[in-house]
Amino acid sequence: MGIQQLAKVIETEAPAAISTGTAERYRDKILAIDASIFIHQFHSAVPKIINRYGEHIGVLQGLFQRTVFMLQNGIKPVYVFDGIPPENKRLKVSKDGKVRSKNPLPSTGSDKFKDLKILLRYLGVPIIEAPSEAEATCAHLVVKGIAWGAVTEDMDALPFNCNRLIRNLTAKKNIEVKEYNLQDILKHLNLSREQFVDLCILLGCDYTGKIRGLGPKKALKMIQTHKNIEEIQQVISPDRIPPDFDYNAARRQFLHPVVKEVKPEDLKWTQPDNKKVRQFLSQEKCLKGPRVGSILEKLHSVQTKKAQKRKKSKTTETSPSKQMKITDMFPVKKLAREAKSRPATHHSPSTE
Numbered sequence: 001m002g003i004q005q006l007a008k009v010i011e012t013e014a015p016a017a018i019s020t021g022t023a024e025r026y027r028d029k030i031l032a033i034d035a036s037i038f039i040h041q042f043h044s045a046v047p048k049i050i051n052r053y054g055e056h057i058g059v060l061q062g063l064f065q066r067t068v069f070m071l072q073n074g075i076k077p078v079y080v081f082d083g084i085p086p087e088n089k090r091l092k093v094s095k096d097g098k099v100r101s102k103n104p105l106p107s108t109g110s111d112k113f114k115d116l117k118i119l120l121r122y123l124g125v126p127i128i129e130a131p132s133e134a135e136a137t138c139a140h141l142v143v144k145g146i147a148w149g150a151v152t153e154d155m156d157a158l159p160f161n162c163n164r165l166i167r168n169l170t171a172k173k174n175i176e177v178k179e180y181n182l183q184d185i186l187k188h189l190n191l192s193r194e195q196f197v198d199l200c201i202l203l204g205c206d207y208t209g210k211i212r213g214l215g216p217k218k219a220l221k222m223i224q225t226h227k228n229i230e231e232i233q234q235v236i237s238p239d240r241i242p243p244d245f246d247y248n249a250a251r252r253q254f255l256h257p258v259v260k261e262v263k264p265e266d267l268k269w270t271q272p273d274n275k276k277v278r279q280f281l282s283q284e285k286c287l288k289g290p291r292v293g294s295i296l297e298k299l300h301s302v303q304t305k306k307a308q309k310r311k312k313s314k315t316t317e318t319s320p321s322k323q324m325k326i327t328d329m330f331p332v333k334k335l336a337r338e339a340k341s342r343p344a345t346h347h348s349p350s351t352e
Contacts, residue, residue, distance in 0.1 A: 002154035004204035005216040010180065013220065014188035019179045023169060026148065026177075027074035030267070031166065032128075032138035034152035035079045038063060039116070041153075051286035061287055063116055064277075067123055068295050069171035072302045076269055078126045078147065080134040080260075081113065088207045088249045089133075115285070122277045124270035128260055136160045136257035146264055149179065158182055159200040159254040161193065190224060197254045198247070199223045202232070207253045209244035211236065272299065 010017060042062030049058040070077050117127055130137040138150035139162035149164030150157050157165045158180065165180040186196055202219040204210040214222070214236075226232045229247045274296050282289040 002156045002206070003159065003200045004210075006155040006158070006200060006203055009189075009199075009203070009216050009220060010185055014185050017181050017184035017188055019181070020176050021179070022174060023070070023073045023075065023177060026166075026169075028076070029148035030076045030078060030146065031070070031169075032141045032147040032150045033077050033079045034134045034138055034150065034154065034157070035081045035116070036134055037152045037154060038066065039113075053286070055285070057285050057287060060115055060119060060281070060285060064119060064123075064281065064287075064292075065295060066171045067120065067125060068299050070169075071123070071125075071272070072299055077151075078128060078141070078267055079120055080128045080130050080137050080141075081117075082134045083129060083131040086132060086207065086253055086258075088246065088253065118280060119277070122280060123272045126267045126269065128262060130260050132258040133160075135162075137259045137262075138162065140257075140259040141262060144262075146262060146267070155180075156200070156205060156254075158185065159197045159205075160257060189220065194255070195223055195227060197251060198229050200254070201229065201247050201250045205250055205254075207250035208246045209242035211245065212240045212242065214240075271303070272296070274300065 039059055042059040046058035046062045048056060049061060051057050067077060120127055128137060135150065135152050135154050135157045138147070138152060139157050139160035141147035142150050142162050142164060149166045150162045151166045151169050153167055155165070161182070163182045165182070167178045167180070168175060169177050186193065189196070189199075191199065199219060201208060202211060202214055202223060203216055211232075222232050222235075223229075226235065233241065277296060278289070278292055281287040281292045
């Protein structure tokens with residue numbers, strides 16, 4: 001779900017904090033990818049593709065195309081997979097006050113995710129297994145300077161302190177990619193990070209219930225005026241506060257999340273193993289061979305051009321410098337003209 005209507009608040013109240021461009025702007029940058037978002041998008045948007053074994057491979061095809069698109073554009077993706085969701089996300093209080101479990105998320109060890117991870121490894125892309133929320137670990141990678149930005153559609157990466165949130169990064173070449181800058185958001189909304197987290201809780205998040213009758217404009221105005229949720233509770237009717245409004249637990253989740261600690265040297269990108277990719281997708285998963293081949297060929301072409309450019313650059317740098325001659329500085333013809341124009345010099349005979 002993410003944060004309800006946060007994108008609308010930012011677009012209305014802090015539009016200068018949003019920049020747009022194409023995927024090209026992220027060339028040579030490391031981007032942390034919230035894998036669950038891509039998986040959800042492919043489940044929803046990609047037509048159902050069933051192979052001869054009865055497996056739905058539409059997600060696999062979508063991940064293949066989008067990952068290759070990023071690699072073609074010089075992006076260095078690192079995929080982060082969800083771990084165990086927090087207790088306050090997995091439990092839900094119903095209207096009658098009873099606590100009921102939400103539908104369990106698919107296990108990260110399921111065959112579906114296993115296939116996706118196999119494909120990513122064959123493509124030479126690193127994978128991180130988050131201990132809990134993937135977007136929290138994505139944000140942590142950005143905070144530590146290991147990743148440039150986090151790619152996710154969930155706006156809750158921002159209260160997790162992600163300074164650059166990237167949305168709408170698909171495999172379409174000229175599509176408009178949006179980037180949200182957290183520091184600019186805080187500046188234009190005139191909020192501290194802690195106050196911004198409280199705003200996100202008031203708007204509605206995954207970790208607690210929501211105060212009734214509090215729309216986005218009113219929520220922003222109240223947090224700007226009263227500074228925190230404790231003070232806001234003093235000026236609203238108690239019957240608007242639901243029994244599951246545990247804002248302190250939600251705060252802890254955003255301000256002190258459980259994340260995966262990663263060092264820069266832990267992330268390694270390697271050349272795609274085209275042979276294994278073809279074997280896996282075409283033969284094992286029954287994706288159309290020509291389609292797989294054409295996508296790989298585009299990637300191979302880009303990589304070949306890059307390799308040739310690096311080789312040429314290296315050759316230029318290491319070639320010995322040509323020693324400059326006097327004639328390089330003063331051309332022969334010019335010297336000859338100057339000699340003719342000078343008067344002859346006569347020397348007296350030696351007296352010795």
